[in-house]
Amino acid sequence: MAESYSGESTSERVDESVLNDRTLKWIGVAISSLFTLGIFALVGYIIATKVNFELLQTIFPRFVDAYLLVLRIFLMGSVLSVVAGVFVGFGRVSSTFPTGAVARGYVEFFRGTPLLFQIIVIYFGIPALWSGTFPIQDWEIPAAIIALTLNHAAYVGEAIRGGIGAVPEGQMEAARSLGMSYTQGMREVVLPQAWRNALAAIGNDQVILIKDTSLLTVIAVPEIISVFRSVNSATFDPWTPIVLTAVAYLGITLPLGFVVRYLEDRSDWGGDSQ
């Protein structure tokens, strides 16, 4: 009955009673309970002793502004990077000469250099290409969206490529054998499955996109970390803005998790019973 997990040597299976399923289960329950208790205690202690509620009220509107700004940047970057990523993914699976190579080069560049570097290139580099004054006011926001889009399109593109690759060849063959064109087979048969296959990876990437907005502090976008730094340097109080920072990020990442799970459930297609 009880499986031994001390699987090195069968001659030494003396202690089946110690590391069996039940013991492991209870060790897990004990550790995770202790961990949860510890976290609650720590957070309770911090809120009770380190958080200044007057300051919290004062800075709250600034965090709301930052939250809304990050939300807007995320929504723009998310839609644009998924749309662009679909094209990158198509390019990656294309067998025609320049298309595949260009898509490959794109992905190698944007995954092979730090996002911070790409933000710097776009924010500082592009305006410097103009001989006169750069025509776009408040360039940091468009630059931020462009950098996040270009960077995450590479990751979304790879997710889509993987999703297409995981659709069995027989699917397209079946579509073609029914008289569907290549385009119809792609649109009606391959892509819906590729999308489902890629959804988890795209969801992960979009969570990272949210967190990547914190890098925008280096180009003076008044996002969440920027507000934290400004409050902290003015008041020398770390914990009050830290609490709001955590709430602001989770206020975007957690709802995104629900959206991704909803999309996954919607393409469950009768469950994975086989």
Next chain:
Amino acid sequence: MSLLEFDGVDKYYGETHVLKDIDLDIEAQEVCVVIGPSGSGKSTLLRCANRLEEIQNGEIRLDGQSLSAPNADINYLRQQVGMVFQSFNLFPHKTALENITLAPTKVRGVKKKQAQQRAHDLLADVGLDAQADSYPNQLSGGQQQRVAIARALAMDPKVMLFDEVTSALDPELVGEVLGVMRDLAEGGMTMMVVTHEMDFAREVGDRIILMADGHIVEDAPPEKFFNDPDSERAKTFLSKML
């Protein structure tokens, strides 16, 4: 003129010569069973007949129209050649009913209502009307394969191609699929069937073809094929099979 004609067909995969100068005429309503050892070119023969593979020499004609000509309207011609695969290849994101209505609505422009009506009739024919709204992974292998047959029939093909359609099934599910194929044959469908089911070949086939090394080495009605074949290859093949 026969319904489906292979005329001097050569097929190469790179250097490998897989079909060698195949001449074969299949008459309307004929059930032609193709047997032969692994790698002899049976699947390739079927796949060339709806141009999932290109041929290098010769011509394949359906009802007098070339399937293999470079300018053939391949999407149109494929509608007239139904194909059923060993691995079913149902569309997992569509219900049984949607699997069947997809091609008629998208390719033929049939109205949705009308396509659904027809799909229900076809599902009833293969004994699965109760499963119309099930997704493929809620169906057994035998049920999936019957839906795949109904899906191919929905395009009103002139010929149906079956490539080892029971080989991936648990033994107890083979019978229900062969039963549907038998009904089709009795209804007058022209069929090419690659199979290892010798009882089916004997009872349903009008004609048995034995392939070996890319050649057709024996072509005879079942009676003669199983009892008195001409070729040595057929004799040795049968002695191993039976």
